[in-house]
Amino acid sequence: MSTENLTFTEKFDLLGCIQCGRCTGGCPVTVRTNLNVRRFVYDAYHEEKLEELAKLAEIWDCTACHTCAVRCPKGLKPLEVLLGLRSMLVDSGKVQASVRNALESVYLEGNPWEKPKATRYDWMEGLDVKIAEPDTPVENLFFVCCTIAYDPRVQVIAKNLVRLLNQAGVNYGFIAEGESCCGSEVFTLGEELLFEEIVENNTEFLNEFKAGRIVALSPHCFTTFKDRYPDLNKPVIHYTQLLAELLEQGKLSWKDGLPKKIVFHDPCYLGKQSGVFDEPRRLLRSIDGAELVEFERSRERSLCCEGGGGKMWVESESKKERLAETRIKDAHDLGAQIVAVACPFCVLTLEDAMKSLGYEEEMRVAEMMELLGELV
Amino acid sequence: MKTFVCIKYVPDTSEAEVKVNADGTSVDSSRFSFDINDADNYAVEEAVQIQEKHGGTVTVLSIGPKESEVMIRMAMAKGCDNAIRVEDGRIASFDPLMVAKVLAAAIKGQEFDLVLTGCMAADDGQMATGVALAEELGVPHAAMVKKVEILDGKVRAHRELEGGLLEVVELTLPAVLTIQTGINEPRYAPIRGIRAAQKKELKVVNLDDLGLPASEVDAGASKIVLEKLYIPEVVSSAEFIEGEPEEKAEKLASILVKGGLV
Numbered sequence: 001m002s003t004e005n006l007t008f009t010e011k012f013d014l015l016g017c018i019q020c021g022r023c024t025g026g027c028p029v030t031v032r033t034n035l036n037v038r039r040f041v042y043d044a045y046h047e048e049k050l051e052e053l054a055k056l057a058e059i060w061d062c063t064a065c066h067t068c069a070v071r072c073p074k075g076l077k078p079l080e081v082l083l084g085l086r087s088m089l090v091d092s093g094k095v096q097a098s099v100r101n102a103l104e105s106v107y108l109e110g111n112p113w114e115k116p117k118a119t120r121y122d123w124m125e126g127l128d129v130k131i132a133e134p135d136t137p138v139e140n141l142f143f144v145c146c147t148i149a150y151d152p153r154v155q156v157i158a159k160n161l162v163r164l165l166n167q168a169g170v171n172y173g174f175i176a177e178g179e180s181c182c183g184s185e186v187f188t189l190g191e192e193l194l195f196e197e198i199v200e201n202n203t204e205f206l207n208e209f210k211a212g213r214i215v216a217l218s219p220h221c222f223t224t225f226k227d228r229y230p231d232l233n234k235p236v237i238h239y240t241q242l243l244a245e246l247l248e249q250g251k252l253s254w255k256d257g258l259p260k261k262i263v264f265h266d267p268c269y270l271g272k273q274s275g276v277f278d279e280p281r282r283l284l285r286s287i288d289g290a291e292l293v294e295f296e297r298s299r300e301r302s303l304c305c306e307g308g309g310g311k312m313w314v315e316s317e318s319k320k321e322r323l324a325e326t327r328i329k330d331a332h333d334l335g336a337q338i339v340a341v342a343c344p345f346c347v348l349t350l351e352d353a354m355k356s357l358g359y360e361e362e363m364r365v366a367e368m369m370e371l372l373g374e375l376v
Numbered sequence: 377m378k379t380f381v382c383i384k385y386v387p388d389t390s391e392a393e394v395k396v397n398a399d400g401t402s403v404d405s406s407r408f409s410f411d412i413n414d415a416d417n418y419a420v421e422e423a424v425q426i427q428e429k430h431g432g433t434v435t436v437l438s439i440g441p442k443e444s445e446v447m448i449r450m451a452m453a454k455g456c457d458n459a460i461r462v463e464d465g466r467i468a469s470f471d472p473l474m475v476a477k478v479l480a481a482a483i484k485g486q487e488f489d490l491v492l493t494g495c496m497a498a499d500d501g502q503m504a505t506g507v508a509l510a511e512e513l514g515v516p517h518a519a520m521v522k523k524v525e526i527l528d529g530k531v532r533a534h535r536e537l538e539g540g541l542l543e544v545v546e547l548t549l550p551a552v553l554t555i556q557t558g559i560n561e562p563r564y565a566p567i568r569g570i571r572a573a574q575k576k577e578l579k580v581v582n583l584d585d586l587g588l589p590a591s592e593v594d595a596g597a598s599k600i601v602l603e604k605l606y607i608p609e610v611v612s613s614a615e616f617i618e619g620e621p622e623e624k625a626e627k628l629a630s631i632l633v634k635g636g637l638v
Contacts (some may be wrong), residue, residue, distance in 0.1 A: 008595075090564065090566055091566045091568050091569075092563075092566075093454060093504075093564045093565065093566055093569065094454075094561030094563055095563075095564050097561060097562075099564070100562070100563070102562035103564060104411070104450075104564065104565065107567070108409065108410075108411060108446065114388070114409075115409070116388070116392065116407055116408055116409035118406060118407040118408075118409075119392075120405055141397065189565065193566070193567035193568050193571070194566075194567040197567060260525065368394050
């Protein structure tokens with residue numbers, strides 16, 4: 001259904017809101033910013049106020065963690081009101097330079113990191129990667145997130161995964177031409193029409209592959225494909241789900257143990273938005289010597305790292321403690337030696353927080369694939 | 377105000393590995409991303425802001441391949457009204473004087489008050505096209521402009537000079553201004569605007585359409601001969617001075633004196 005001609009109130013079902021306050025009560029950023037999403041849902045009902053609301057800095061504080069949507073008893077998505085206001089600003093062209101550059105880069109180069117299309121597959125160099133061809137059937141078609149493809153810090157996720165898949169004898173293929181941003185961050189930055197184009201192009205491109213399913217490396221791509229690509233002709237899973245399957249089938253074995261205290265941080269897009277909580281934990285428990293501990297705020301209540309919602313390109317004005325720092329302090333209090341995550345954005349934000357807190361000697365932030373890759 | 381804004385489609389070589397092709401006179405651009413030249417992006421924004429404040433029209437002018445049309449449409453999405461793209465393989469595009477002649481031929485015969493260009497192209501860094509264009513058009517110019525004020529029949533330009541000085545000059549219109557980066561904050565070209573820009577006129581012309589004989593702007597006409605491109609050799613001659621602080625100081629002082637540096 002086209003939402004082009006709906007009013008703001010109709011599009012976000014604002015009249016469905018009962019102003020109960022479940023959204024604001026769960027919003028993680030309220031401890032450090034003035035964002036009050038309930039207020040926005042209330043005020044946005046007045047169409048004449050929209051332009052004014054779109055100018056408020058708080059609309060950029062939302063991390064699109066979806067806690068408000070998970071908690072809303074009416075099934076509304078309060079955060080999308082903020083994204084709708086961002087759209088108004090984006091359509092006027094008056095957004096901050098970092099947002100402009102990220103969006104233009106997605107439009108021109110298919111990634112938000114201002115990197116050339118042609119270098120997207122450089123991470124594969126020196127690896128025995130099986131390449132998927134549209135006409136050749138493959139069980140697992142892998143989709144590599146832009147951040148994993150280009151950022152040297154997290155390329156290890158894809159590299160280690162390839163080694164593990166080869167060892168486990170998995171039928172798989174990676175895309176070596178035509179892979180392009182899933183649009184997750186384009187959607188949350190409010191560029192609705194670009195997101196529509198991306199969905200259309202990627203759907204056509206991915207549907208051509210004769211694949212059993214798509215396996216996404218990032219929870220952001222995973223959730224976006226699953227929830228916002230209505231015409232995709234194959235199911236989508238996250239790589240931790242595939243590895244949990246392989247573990248069950250006895251196809252994974254670790255050459256070493258890892259006698260460390262590990263705490264798993266549930267990424268918002270994997271956990272509360274997609275319900276994948278147990279698979280990463282099962283994988284960690286399968287490692288000899290690994291002692292898995294839990295955050296007080298875990299699973300659906302996991303504390304957002306502030307890496308989503310386009311926040312990689314928007315700095316909050318707040319000088320209060322970052323949520324990633326709060327999270328790392330919690331891990332430190334638990335005596336965790338490793339903070340394990342399953343999302344490239346969480347790696348970047350949490351590791352940054354760990355370094356700024358000076359805990360580098362005592363603990364480590366690692367993506368699941370970094371840990372598992374060291375054991376194959 | 378009738379404004380022309382000249383833009384160039386350039387590779388982003390900031391992080392890319394640059395390789396010279398086997399012919400020795402061209403660069404392998406297969407792994408580059410291309411976009412509007414940075415300074416030209418500011419010129420587009422300035423042109424649109426002038427139009428928003430003073431009315432009139434803005435025409436985008438560019439010499440470049442078909443692929444550069446995405447950049448032209450993005451400029452039109454920001455508010456430019458129409459565009460001319462010149463494509464002709466005969467143009468000696470490595471020579472700013474030849475490029476200026478072609479741009480001038482596209483502008484001449486039309487009414488204009490202001491021509492904006494970026495002050496420098498990110499690929500060749502010549503900083504010459506805008507100034508040469510003013511000469512070709514026979515109008516005054518100001519280069520490296522950081523602030524523009526439109527007056528009655530004139531423009532006041534604040535230009536950046538060496539040593540951090542700012543020079544304020546007034547020019548009679550029509551005039552050419554080459555725009556320095558940082559003059560404004562270029563806006564985003566939203567997809568809604570890019571779609572609307574598909575309906576705006578984008579004329580594609582060659583030298584014949586411009587009535588410009590190729591012999592005036594081709595490699596034969598250029599005074600520049602491109603002989604060879606090469607990656608500058610990285611050489612290192614660092615010397616580490618060892619010893620106690622007093623000894624180090626003495627050795628350092630002796631090196632400086634011998635080298636004629638003090």
